[in-house]
Amino acid sequence: xxxxxxxxxxxxxxxxxxxxxxxxxxxxxxxxxxxxxxxxxxxxxxxxxxxxxxxxxxxxxxxxxxxxxxxxxxxxxxxxxxxxxxxxxxxxxxxxxxxxxxxxxxxxxxxxxxxxxxxxxxxxxxxxxxxxxxxxxxxxxxxxxxxxxxxxxxxxxxxxxxxxxxxxxxxxxxxxxxxxxxxxxxxxxxxxxxxxxxxxxxxxxxxxxxxxxxxxxxxxxxxxxxxxxxxxxxxxxxxxxxxxxxxxxxxxxxxxxxxxxxxxxxxxxxxxxxxxxxxxxxxxxxxxxxxxxxxxxxxxxxxxxxxxxxxxxxxxxxxxxxxxxxxxxxxxxxxxxxxxxxx
Numbered sequence: 001x002x003x004x005x006x007x008x009x010x011x012x013x014x015x016x017x018x019x020x021x022x023x024x025x026x027x028x029x030x031x032x033x034x035x036x037x038x039x040x041x042x043x044x045x046x047x048x049x050x051x052x053x054x055x056x057x058x059x060x061x062x063x064x065x066x067x068x069x070x071x072x073x074x075x076x077x078x079x080x081x082x083x084x085x086x087x088x089x090x091x092x093x094x095x096x097x098x099x100x101x102x103x104x105x106x107x108x109x110x111x112x113x114x115x116x117x118x119x120x121x122x123x124x125x126x127x128x129x130x131x132x133x134x135x136x137x138x139x140x141x142x143x144x145x146x147x148x149x150x151x152x153x154x155x156x157x158x159x160x161x162x163x164x165x166x167x168x169x170x171x172x173x174x175x176x177x178x179x180x181x182x183x184x185x186x187x188x189x190x191x192x193x194x195x196x197x198x199x200x201x202x203x204x205x206x207x208x209x210x211x212x213x214x215x216x217x218x219x220x221x222x223x224x225x226x227x228x229x230x231x232x233x234x235x236x237x238x239x240x241x242x243x244x245x246x247x248x249x250x251x252x253x254x255x256x257x258x259x260x261x262x263x264x265x266x267x268x269x270x271x272x273x274x275x276x277x278x279x280x281x282x283x284x285x286x287x288x289x290x291x292x293x294x295x296x297x298x299x300x301x302x303x304x305x306x307x308x309x310x311x312x313x314x315x316x317x318x319x320x321x322x323x324x325x326x327x328x329x330x331x332x333x334x335x336x337x338x339x340x341x342x343x
Contacts (some may be wrong), residue, residue, distance in 0.1 A: 024140075025125060025173060033175055034136040036110045038079045039129050040064050040100070040167060042072035053129045054100060055169035055177065056107035063200050064167030065182050066091055066098040067218060075211055077102050088208040095150070095199045096182050096218035101208060110169065113176030115153055115196030118143055120294055121324045126159040126181060128168035142324065144191075144294075145261060147230045149219075154230070155179045155194040170194045183220040185234045193220070229255070233265055245269040260290035268299065276303065294323055301328075 040052035052068030054077060062077060069075055075086040077100065090099040126139045141158035161168060161181045170179040179194030220231060229252035236244035246269035252262035267282030280303060286296040297316050304313035320327045 023173075025175075029175065030125070030127075030138055033110070033125065033127060033169075033171060034138075035108045037127055037129060037136050037169065038062055038077040038105075038107065040068050041076050041078060041083070042069060043074040044071045045073050046071075051129075051131060051164040052166045053164065053168040053181075055167070055180075056109045057099070057112070057177075057200065058109045059107050060101055060103055060105065062100050062102065062107060063180060064098055064100060065096045065180065066093055066215065067096055067221075068166050069098060069211065070215065072211060075100070077105065079105055079107065086211065088210060090203055090206040090208055091213070091215075092199060092203040092206065093216035094219055095195055095203075096220070097180065097195060097199055097203060099200070099203065099206075110171070110177045111175060112201065113172055113174075113178040113197055115155070115178050115198045118146060118153060118155065118172075118178060120144070120146065120290075120292060121327075123173050124157055124159070124178070125171040125173065125175075126157070126161070126168060127171070128161055128165035128181065130162045131164040145230070147228065147261060148256070148259065149228055150199075152196040152198045154228075155196060156191055156230075157194060158192070160184075160190070160192055183218075185231070187235065187238060189238055191234060230261060237265065237268070240272070242269050242272040246273065258289060260286050260293050260296075263289065264293065264296050264299075267296070271299065271303065279303070292319070292323055294320065294327055297323075298327065 036056045038054050038056065040054050042050040044050060050068065050072065052064050054062035054064035056062045069089070076083050077086065084102045084105045087101045087103055089101060120143055122143045124141050124143060126141060127136050129136055139159045143155055143157055145156040147154040147156070155170070155178070157170065161184070165181055168181040169177050170181060172178050177197050179196055181192070182195045183193050185191045220227065224232065229248060233245060233248045233252070236248065245265055249262055249266035249269055252259060253266060256262055263282055263286045267279045267286060270282060271279035280300070283296050283300050286293050297320050301313050301316045301320070304316070317328060
């Protein structure tokens with residue numbers, strides 16, 4: 001048995017024991033989740049107005065993105081038409097998470113999930129209140145990539161979000177909060193990112209501060225070379241700058257040698273630069289790190305088809321269908337495993 005076929009069998013075996021069909025959420029279930037959302041309203045020092053979304057984590061506290069409060073000299077939340085002033089807040093500036101304290105609002109808290117247990121292609125529910133909309137908007141998506149950062153996982157999902165949606169909650173299909181919609185990459189085929197719920201859990205003991213407290217920039221708004229590698233690589237990747245992709249990926253694997261995403265990009269660069277033998281070796285290494293890595297499996301299908309290895313390619317197609325039946329039908333831009341605030 002070849003080494004490649006061994007890897008193929010391993011990925012098939014992993015899928016066969018982990019794939020679990022999930023029923024679509026009911027309207028009643030979604031309504032219950034919506035009850036925990038509130039609209040964030042801000043007034044700026046220049047007299048303007050801003051909007052964001054927040055989700056309740058207990059009766060007096062709701063979490064949103066800190067950049068929603070940027071340049072604000074006043075803030076309140078709206079719960080089903082009733083407005084409550086924000087008293088104080090707790091801030092994790094680096095991770096762009098702020099917990100708002102609102103007395104007497106009697107908020108309905110959500111259940112907190114565990115973002116460290118998330119999986120690729122896992123189904124998600126995103127609920128937001130974009131612009132000045134008073135009603136929540138629901139979207140269904142799946143996890144397209146997970147990026148280790150500060151001992152947690154930043155989540156990339158399919159769901160787009162727009163102005164006013166920053167701070168929107170992302171739930172698993174059991175209704176547990178797993179992330180907060182926070183930032184996106186620039187350009188037409190933007191990638192959308194959610195910061196993990198476990199960062200919220202870690203900040204509950206931070207001191208309360210006033211709205212006019214000094215602020216720091218979030219990690220996604222740092223200078224280009226100080227941003228995480230998964231942010232540095234997206235524009236070169238989307239614009240077919242394969243030598244740049246290769247160089248960034250090589251720095252990435254040096255710093256994070258066990259990152260499946262880093263090795264995937266390194267493999268894609270080698271493939272596009274014509275070194276298919278090295279590309280296949282790198283793709284195989286991705287599968288050793290992450291046997292069910294969808295983008296890698298799809299790239300290997302295409303490579304095997306070109307090489308006339310139809311049996312091996314079909315084995316991987318079976319794996320992809322087990323992970324998500326829609327994967328083989330998706331446009332390539334949606335498959336690849338990206339940074340501007342959602343505001």
